[in-house]
Amino acid sequence: MNPDFKGHWIHGREQPSLAGESFDVFDPGNGELVGKAARGRDADVTAAIASSRAAFRSREWANVDALVRGRWLAKLGQLLERDKDRLATLLARENGKPLGDALGEIGVAARYCEFFAGWADKLDGREIPLPEGNFAVTRREPVGVVAHIIPWNYPLDILLRGAAPCLAAGCTVIAKPAEDTPLGAVEVARLATEAGFPDGVFNVVLGFGPEAGQALVSSPELDGVVFCGSAEVGVQVLHSTAKNLVPVLSLELGGKAPCLVLADGDAEKAAAGCAGGLVHNSGQSCGLRSRLIIPASSLPRVLGVLKARLGGVKLGHSMSKPQMGPLVNLKQRKKVLDAIARGKQEGAHLEFGGEVPDGSLAAGSFLTPAVFSAVQPSMSLAKEEIFGPVLSILCYPDGDEEAGLALANDSVYGLSAELWTSDPGRAIAFARRLNASHVTINGSGGFGLEVPFGGVGQSGFGREGGLESLLPYTRVKSLFLKTS
Ligand code: NAI
Ligand code: MG
Numbered sequence: 001m002n003p004d005f006k007g008h009w010i011h012g013r014e015q016p017s018l019a020g021e022s023f024d025v026f027d028p029g030n031g032e033l034v035g036k037a038a039r040g041r042d043a044d045v046t047a048a049i050a051s052s053r054a055a056f057r058s059r060e061w062a063n064v065d066a067l068v069r070g071r072w073l074a075k076l077g078q079l080l081e082r083d084k085d086r087l088a089t090l091l092a093r094e095n096g097k098p099l100g101d102a103l104g105e106i107g108v109a110a111r112y113c114e115f116f117a118g119w120a121d122k123l124d125g126r127e128i129p130l131p132e133g134n135f136a137v138t139r140r141e142p143v144g145v146v147a148h149i150i151p152w153n154y155p156l157d158i159l160l161r162g163a164a165p166c167l168a169a170g171c172t173v174i175a176k177p178a179e180d181t182p183l184g185a186v187e188v189a190r191l192a193t194e195a196g197f198p199d200g201v202f203n204v205v206l207g208f209g210p211e212a213g214q215a216l217v218s219s220p221e222l223d224g225v226v227f228c229g230s231a232e233v234g235v236q237v238l239h240s241t242a243k244n245l246v247p248v249l250s251l252e253l254g255g256k257a258p259c260l261v262l263a264d265g266d267a268e269k270a271a272a273g274c275a276g277g278l279v280h281n282s283g284q285s286c287g288l289r290s291r292l293i294i295p296a297s298s299l300p301r302v303l304g305v306l307k308a309r310l311g312g313v314k315l316g317h318s319m320s321k322p323q324m325g326p327l328v329n330l331k332q333r334k335k336v337l338d339a340i341a342r343g344k345q346e347g348a349h350l351e352f353g354g355e356v357p358d359g360s361l362a363a364g365s366f367l368t369p370a371v372f373s374a375v376q377p378s379m380s381l382a383k384e385e386i387f388g389p390v391l392s393i394l395c396y397p398d399g400d401e402e403a404g405l406a407l408a409n410d411s412v413y414g415l416s417a418e419l420w421t422s423d424p425g426r427a428i429a430f431a432r433r434l435n436a437s438h439v440t441i442n443g444s445g446g447f448g449l450e451v452p453f454g455g456v457g458q459s460g461f462g463r464e465g466g467l468e469s470l471l472p473y474t475r476v477k478s479l480f481l482k483t484s
Helices: 042-057 066-082 084-095 099-117 155-168 183-195 209-217 231-242 267-283 296-310 330-345 401-409 424-433 466-473
Strands: 008-010 013-015 022-026 033-038 134-142 145-149 172-176 202-204 224-228 248-252 257-261 289-295 349-352 370-373 390-396 416-420 438-441 474-482
Touching (some): 042 145, 042 172, 042 202, 042 209, 066 084, 066 099, 066 155, 066 183, 084 099, 084 155, 084 183, 145 209, 155 172, 155 224, 172 209, 183 202, 209 231, 224 231, 231 248, 257 267, 257 401, 267 296, 267 390, 267 416, 296 349, 296 370, 296 390, 330 349, 330 390, 390 401, 401 424, 424 438
Parallel strands (some): 145 172, 145 224, 257 289, 257 416, 370 390, 416 438
Antiparallel strands (some): 134 474
16 A cells, blocks of 8 residues: 555555545645545445444454453553654644644553553442342443544544543444544554454544545444534534434533633733643644633733743744644634634734744744734634634733633633632632633643543533543443342
8 A cells, every 4th residue: 555645444454445535634834745545435434334333242342351451452552652753743744733742642642541441440330229129230331333523633632532431441433533634543543453452443434524524423323422623513413413313422612711810810820821822732722721811900911921922932844843833724724814803803902923924934824823902702802712823811800800700701612711819719719610611720731631621511511531531431231130
């Protein structure tokens, strides 16, 4: 097979599309072709599902000792670590993120395997107290064949975030990576085969959302779907699965995370954290703190920090050790530029950034980080997810922290939030009232795969990370014995 071409990974081997079609994958840092990927359609999806179903039913998987399953998963984690340089290079090239960040992402993918491997043999049930003559226990059984629709922002992190608990529970995986970043997933599936997973347990179908993705989630042959991406497609996925009563186990959509600084909070550290968020992954993170909410008197200090951190940020190709890479493609950059233009029209003040660099960067989809002040809650900058390096600063009157909290909660989204205060009691009191599934106090990020995270409101539902993300891949069966 041509080394620049990646096929689907179905039943333990790489294969081209049945119709022989492929599509191009580009490096967003310079517009060059990185490779070609098989373009899957209904027939390829049908083949992948048949393989996955057969694997789920086979003695090698359904009846394998959970200990063995856990060891295969742990082994996959070790192989990801072993091959991290090769995988990170591929990820950096197809996504555009700096190589160092791509290496970090492979480490996270490996860690998902390690974390969930230990759970494989601990999914026990319970005995239910009943009157004499009756005995009942519950057991947890794997849901079955699960499709995973993966976005392009953290392609391998999010792939393993879903696949690792899915496999630990004894389900089989059919992953459909995003069309911008299809290549790395095939390499992960190849390593799963090397780790010992039986053929068909970890399949990958490549292709476009409306073709391979739509065909996959519309199948009545699935037992579950996991989706991460846009709200628009999330709703389509719910429609497609509803027809067949296929459960959507988790749906992770957008966010508009607030970073709320109380009067006694360190506004400068908070601003520095927000600056880091814009640079990391070029702000293309669902948990990005895109609304910095501060007491009005802090604005000059906060702007000083943001300018110092972001003014000279070094943009560049993933392999040139930049601080910040490009956006994933030109379409995404246009979406962000449109949001910036609208923000200006609506009367917000663009402090700096939002520029398209020229010269050696002109061939890539680069954009300098943009910071807006004078953002009002009614403006699109305060309401809509931009999914790029844009920060909106909203001010509340000094002394009126309730107004700050109201601004933070004034969103249809509720994924994550950040809170800054030097008083632990107030930290807990305000964190309880923030409308988000995950609140980081006095720090930036704070995401860890051991800690559940997921949607509230229009951000979706279900939890990723921790035990909470494992249990939905199981269903409870009760065994009832009449003893007299
Ligand atoms: P998208 O939602 O179209 O793509 C996500 C995944 O869904 C991809 O694998 C895609 O192939 C698949 N897909 C698309 N249409 C489908 C369908 N009808 N049935 C099944 N699968 C389908 O996201 P897109 O267009 O790449 O980005 C648009 C916006 O989505 C971004 O600007 C951002 O706001 C948001 N987004 C959010 C993410 C998150 O982490 N929550 C990740 C990526 C994008
Ligand atoms: Mg789309």
